Amino acid sequence: MTSGRSIRFKISALLVIPLVSLVGLWGFAAGTTSGDALNLLKIDTLWRGAIDHADTLVSALQQERLASAEKVAGNQSDPAALAASRARTDKARKTFTEQASSEDTVAALSPDMARQLKETLTAVGELADARRLVDGGSATPAELIAAYGEISDSVHRLYAAFALGTDLQLYQQARGLIGADQVRELLNREHALIVAAAGAPSEADRQLLARLDGARSYQYPRAMADLEPASRVPFQKVDTTVLDRMVTGYLAGGKNDVELWRGVAEPVIKGYDEAVWKNGDALLARMEPAGYAIILRAVAAGVLGLVAVIFSIIVSVRVGRRITRELATLRRGALELAELRLPELVGRLRKGESVDLVAEAPPVAVQAGSTSEVVDLAAAFDSVQSTAIDAAVEQARLRQGIAEALRNLARRSQSLVQRQLKLLDEMQSQTEEPEALERLFRLDHLTTRMRRHAEGLVLLSGGTAGRRWRSTIPVEDVLSGAAAQVEEYTRVRVYPMPECGVAGAAVADLMHLFAELMENGAAFSSPGNEVSVRGELVGRGFAVEIEDRGLGMPEEARQAVNERLARPQEFDPSQTERLGFAVVGMLAARHGAVVTLKPSPYGGTTAIVLLPTSLIEPLPTVADAPPELESVSVSVVRTTETGLPRRTRTTTKNTELPRRTRQANLPQRGKQEQADERVRQEQTEERSPEETRALLSSLQSGWQRGRQDSEKDGGSES
Structure with missing residues (x-):
């Protein structure tokens, strides 16, 4: 299952991402709302700790500036008035500095507020420079207004920084109030400028007055626009008509009557002072309840949001777990279907077993109430299972039909081949011409090979060999019989080996197995090289080595064949290569034999069985031999012309029971060597036609008697 991530991980990721986003949004909203509410609560601390005292300081500075203007104009009737104004300013400045620097005020400040407060305190500290300018006697009205105006402008910037902490509605009211206070400050500056200029204003004084009056005219409607209608009323009650007309006259070059100006300006300034203070108290009274209301809304929104988040998490987790369980159940069912039930069912169908499809192939299990898509997917798996089972059943029927057809054809071929062999035996017994006997012998050998191939087809199609032996057969006879079934039998040499026998029930299969390996060795080696067959007793049984001296097999091909021989599978008709190895593996598995291929020292391949x-x-002893009418002694020699074993037999009188002496059918090494030497000597002499005919007649008789002996020992062919 490769990769990747599990479905549980992907579903969890799919649910976690929106949940994390939801929690983040909830935290941001709750934090923002709570921050605004806390800022409103801090405004009370800031107002009482800084704004109130800053306003007192501004009012004191306005009074000190007016007294300083009278000194600059030279109309100061009471010198103690300036000293008293400065004393009030110093007191207000001290109070403002102490309260603005207190722990409560500093704790309520934001970074922007703290920075602006520091700037304001610095500007307040420069008040001494303005006083020295006034006391020096060289200050002009414009310089006086500029020196004191820097402190007032810094305080108004501090007001604006403090107003940022409120909500939108209150911030708008605070901005309107700050604008109205700036109008008051501009009006006080005009008043001080006209007083300082006395009756002879310079051109610079007129220009400054024009700028101040223009700024006041511009700022007033903007401030009124930000204030609520009720907050505008105190300002609208202040009548500035006469004052504005007098300022216009002064700007036009009219005479400056200071006393008349005082009588008009001071009531207007007083009205502005009262309007600003009244609106400031009203705004402060609204801020604290608004802060508590916002806190209540923030708490309610936070709690409800938290409940919604928790509910979303619970629902998401439950849905995710349910989907995960459904998919896990479907996955287990699909894996069980694909890896266990379906392969086992198909295997049983291939073997031809009777299978209850309803019981053996139930539907893929899913949880009750599963998601419709999961149910549809399970139904799709059920459809795939049904299709696969139908295909397997059809394939099993087809394979069984093909196997039965092949077995029937092979059995018929076996029957025909057996009849052909009997007919050849009759023809050989009735023929004495050497050339005809030789051709009949070759035809007999070819027919024997045809019988082996037909038998191999029976084995591959699931049948068993028709031939059976009841008694024990010597291993060397089994190997010699196998060599006789090979096309190039003259190149197969069976070396002497220990005396032991093979159980009769396994003789036919083992003879076929050895014949396939011998023929494979002869087919893949040079015509001049022999295929050596040796055998010996080992600790775990009897080992037979069949060695050729051909080109050998590649390592990969040899490993593939060894794996196929070690674990033989059901024969697949589509794989027509190396059918001999398929037969060998099937026969070896049937009798528990082990077949292994390895490289030969001569460059070929050695098959070890x-x-x-x-x-x-x-092998049975003499006492174990069954009674017969005559005693038969059978020996085997290898003829020079064909290389096949030739049986000779001698018969004694009928008064003795038949005897089979040990090693009578397995010549000793010395006897074999003497026989081979005698054969080589005979090859050097030229035979006459009569000798050749006699030799072939002897060979014919040996084959006939060998088949008769085989039938007497229990062999039957079908």
Whole structure:
């Protein structure tokens, strides 16, 4: 299952991302709302700790500036008035500095507020420079207004910084109030400028007055626009008509009557002072309840938002777990179907077993009330299962039909081949011409190979060999019989080996197995090289080595064949390559034999067949031989013309029971060497036609008697 991430991880990620976003939005909203509410509560501390005292300081500065203007104009009738004004300013400045620097005020300040407060305190500290300018006697009205105006402007910037902490509605009211206070400050500056200029204003004084009056005219409607209608009333009650007309006259070059100006300006300034203070108290009274209301709304919104987040988390987790369980159940069912039930069911169908499809192939299990898509997916798996089972059933029927057809054809071929062999035996017994006997012998050998191939087809199609032996057969006879079924039998040499026998029930299969390996060795080696067959008893049974001296096999091909021989599978008709190895693996697995291929020292391939101990039996002794009418002694020699074993037999009188002496059918090494030497000597001499005919007649008789002996020992062919 490769990758990737599990479905649980993906579903969790799918649910966690929106939940985290929701929690983040809730935290941001709650934090913002709570911050605004806390800022409103801090405004009370800031107002009482800084704004109130700053306003007192501004009022004191306005009075000191007016007294300083009278001194600059030279109309100061009471010198003590300036000293008293400065004393009030110093007191207000001290109070403002102490309260603005207190712990409560500093704790309520934001970074922007703290920075602006520091700037204001610095400007207040420069008041001494303005006083020295006034006391020096060289200050002009414009310089006087500028020196004191820097402090007032800094205080108004502090007001604006403090107003940022309120909500939108209150911030608008605070901005309107700050604008109205700036109008009051501009009006006080005009008053001080006209007083300082006395009756002879300079051109610079007139220009400054024009700028101040223009700024006042511009600021007043903007401030009124930000204030609520009720907050505008105190300002609208202040009548500035006469004052504005007098300022216009002064700007036009009219005479400056200071006393008349005082009588008009001071009531207007007083009205502005009262309007600003009244609106300031009203705004402060609204801020604290508004802060508590916002806090209540923030708490309610936060609690409800938290409940919604928790509910979303619970629902998401439950839905995610349910979907995960549904998919996990479907996954387990699909894996069980794909890896266990379906392969096992298909395997049983291939073997031809009877299967209850309803019980063996139930639908893929899903949880009750599962998601419709999961149910649809399970139904799709059920459809796939049904299709696969139908295909497997059809394939099993087809394979079974093909196997039965092949077996029937092979059985018929076996029957025809057996009849052909009997007919050849009759023809050989009735023929004495050497050339005809030789051709009949070749035809006999070809027919024997046809019988082996037909038998291989029976085995591959699931059948068993028709031939059976009841008694124990010597291993060397089994190997010699196998060599006789190979096309190039003259190149196969069976070396002497220990005396032991093979159980009769396994003789036909083992003979076929050895014949396939021998023919494979002869087919893949040079025509001049022999295929050596040796055998010996080992600790786990009897080992037979079939060695050729050909080109050998590639390492990968040899490993593939060894794996196929170690774990033989059901024969697949579509794989037509190396059918001999398929037959070998099938026969070896049937009798518990182990077949292994390895490289030969001569460059070819050596096939090692390990017969288990259960197949190896001792040869019967003389006392164990069954009674017969005559005693038959059978020996085997290898003819020079064909290389096949030739049986010769001698018969004694009928008064003795038949005897089979040990090693009578397995010549000793010395006898074999003497026989080979005699054969080589005979090859050097030229035979006459009569000798050749006699030799072939002897060969024919040997084959006939060999088949008769085989039938007497229990062999039957079908």
